[in-house]
Amino acid sequence: MTVSLAAPARSWSPWQWLYGGAHTARHAWLSRRANRLPRPVISVGNLHWGGGGKTPMVAAIASHLRDAGQRVTILTRGYGSKGVGVRILSRGEGPLLGPKIAGDEPVLLAGQLPGVAVIVCPDRALAGRHALERLDPAPEIFLLDDGFSHLGLHRDLDILVFPASDPFAGGKLAPGGRLREPLRSSRRADAVLLTGAPDLTSDLGGQLATTLRPYGFDGPGFASRTLSGEPQLATQGQIRPGCRVLVIAGIARPAPFFETVSRLGFEVAEQLEFPDHHAYPQASLDKIRDAYRRHSAELVLTTGKDRVKLQGQLELPLADVPIRAEPEAGFFQWLDAELDKIRAAG
16 A cells, blocks of 8 residues: 655635634634543544544553553543443443444444443543542543544543545545544644554654644654454354455445455455444345345454444344554654653643
């Protein structure tokens, strides 16, 4: 994969300037009113509309901190869920709620991260206070999933991710572009990460940081690879090598997932795309069943966050491809050093 880190052309319409100005005013207003928690808060977010590689990065950071002996609690809004208020999804022993109540990505994180608590609530400050009151032992550090635009809570570190497949989303804001905040918002970040990098030896993170300098960003840049594991059945059993599969993805950027599956040696009967965070109503389930039978498939192969929604609703053999982020070593060295500074400052 070739990664282009050239700065996008700056050709904004009057609407783009209006939208960008509104973002600047919103940040200035909310930042003065942000709540604080009495523990360090790290945010992982992006400027894109979905698909930036945030969730695997949150899992990687949470694992690193947990393995260093720190009590980590993830605070997440639970996008697309029907639950209300503060929900303790996990106390560190796996998900206590399903994706309809807690959201697909939070349930996926809770299942992947033993020893890490996960709290779901749109108000992350309220969720953090709830965690400090209800979790025993109490959290030592908070990690915000998709927190860059959540300005109601003060962050001690803001980490901004950019997908290698589309780093700058054309440089334009919605509705004409794929950015939800202008690139100049990167000046609020403490570090930037290029996710899904093809390798960790080409200083792609440094190149990303350099490209963002004219927009006001002055921190370090790092790169992270995305690694896939062996497909895992949702129930017990083994997967026959080279079997005929129906591939399903309800994520913002399905192309990298489809490319990953194509390299695993399966016979791909068909690829079905659904919208990001798709809830899989009956019509969608029927479409999957019809394609599975029509192609005489042996397995439905999907993403982790789709699997947590389909499991229990689909009687067909179901498996997902585990995905994990592997940041370059310098990133965790930087993170640990920054946390030491934050704690020393009291």
